[in-house]
Structures are given as C-alpha cells and as structure tokens.
C-alpha cells in the first residue's frame with residue numbers, strides 16, 4: 001500500500017467508511033458514487049481518499065464491500081487487537097469501560113490505573129485496578145502496549161501524560177479538557193464533548209436567526 005503524507009481528515013473519513021460498510025451486505029459491490037451518497041461526500045472525495053492507499057475497486061463494478069472493509073481495517077491497523085491502558089477509573093473511565101462498543105474487538109483494555117488507594121487492587125469489569133506507580137513495570141513486562149486513555153482530573157493530566165510517555169506509550173486518547181504537552185513521536189487525540197456542544201450551539205444560533 002502506498003502511503004505518503006496523509007491528512008488527519010482522510011483518516012477520520014476512513015473510520016466513517018468503515019462504519020457505513022459494516023451495515024451493508026459484505027457480498028455486494030458498491031460504487032464510489034454509491035458510497036459517497038451514503039456518506040454525504042462526493043464520489044471524487046471517496047476515490048481520492050482511497051487512492052492514498054492503493055487501488056481498491058474493480059472498474060465498472062465498484063468495491064467489493066467485504067474486501068474494502070477488510071482493506072480499510074488493515075490501513076487503520078484495526079484488523080488485529082491493539083492493547084490499551086486506561087488511567088483514571090472514575091465516573092468517565094468506568095462509563096467507557098462499561099460500553100463494549102467503545103473498544104469492540106479491535107482494542108483490548110489491558111490495564112487499569114488509578115492513584116486512589118481505595119480503588120487500587122479492586123476489580124472492575126473483571127480487570128484489576130493498579131497503582132499508577134506500577135505502570136512502567138507493567139508496560140515493560142507486557143508486549144505491545146502503546147496506547148492509553150486518560151480520564152483523570154485536569155490537575156493530574158499532564159503529570160499522568162508524562163508518566164505514560166516515560167512508560168513507552170505512543171498514542172493517547174485524552175478526555176481531559178486541557179492541552180497536554182507531548183514529545184515528538186507521540187500522537188494525541190483530544191475528545192471534548194463540551195467543545196462539541198459549543199460548536200453545535202453556534203450552528204443552532206445561526207439557524208434561529
């Protein structure tokens with residue numbers, strides 16, 4: 001698969017293609033026009049997005065849905081199980097853990113960490129909560145843990161982030177509404193539901209004018 005400089009928007013759209021393909025008959029074929037129509041994009045956009053990664057469709061026939069789904073999964077690296085740790089087993093952390101759709105089969109919550117002594121040593125969803133101090137030992141003794149979710153209070157977020165980076169984490173999903181400093185070589189995705197509400201509110205206000 002060819003891979004040049006890829007815009008984050010392309011990757012975001014790939015996840016949307018996957019969601020759409022999941023609801024279609026895997027034996028069928030779909031044209032770029034058909035896929036575009038379902039997504040609200042243009043066919044040119046669909047073709048351009050996919051062409052970043054190689055040739056997928058069959059001329060005159062379109063994309064085989066099963067094959068395209070599997071190819072996009074490979075591009076995103078979600079055709080295998082990826083281990084994640086979660087730091088901050090509070091209200092949000094617990095809610096995320098309770099939702100199977102959040103991780104599906106592509107992600108495995110391999111470890112839970114907190115610093116509350118009342119929580120450390122207890123289990124949630126069959127997984128033990130460990131002291132954050134153990135994290136380096138945990139990541140070094142287990143293979144392939146490069147991803148983490150942060151759901152701690154604002155004040156603790158940067159400190160936790162630094163500990164994670166030191167422990168070899170390369171990708172962070174940050175739910176804390178603060179900008180975290182990360183070194184080169186580490187990627188971060190920030191989820192800010194309040195920010196999304198603010199964005200939506202802007203559009204609502206425009207509609208009401």
Ligand SMILES: NC(=O)c1ccc[n+]([C@@H]2O[C@H](COP(=O)([O-])OP(=O)(O)OC[C@H]3O[C@@H](n4cnc5c(N)ncnc54)[C@H](O)[C@@H]3O)[C@@H](O)[C@H]2O)c1
Pocket residue numbers: 087088089090091092093113114115116119132151152153154156159160174175176177191192193194
């Ligand atoms: N992204 C969003 O849209 C969104 C939505 C809700 C909450 N949040 C944010 O998520 C975070 C968690 O919210 P919550 O309601 O679950 O909080 P919470 O207080 O219920 O849970 C926080 C957990 O983090 C643990 N913790 C604190 N300091 C720690 C440290 N240094 N190391 C390890 N664990 C530590 C606490 O013991 C607790 O278990 C907050 O920063 C909140 O602002 C974000």
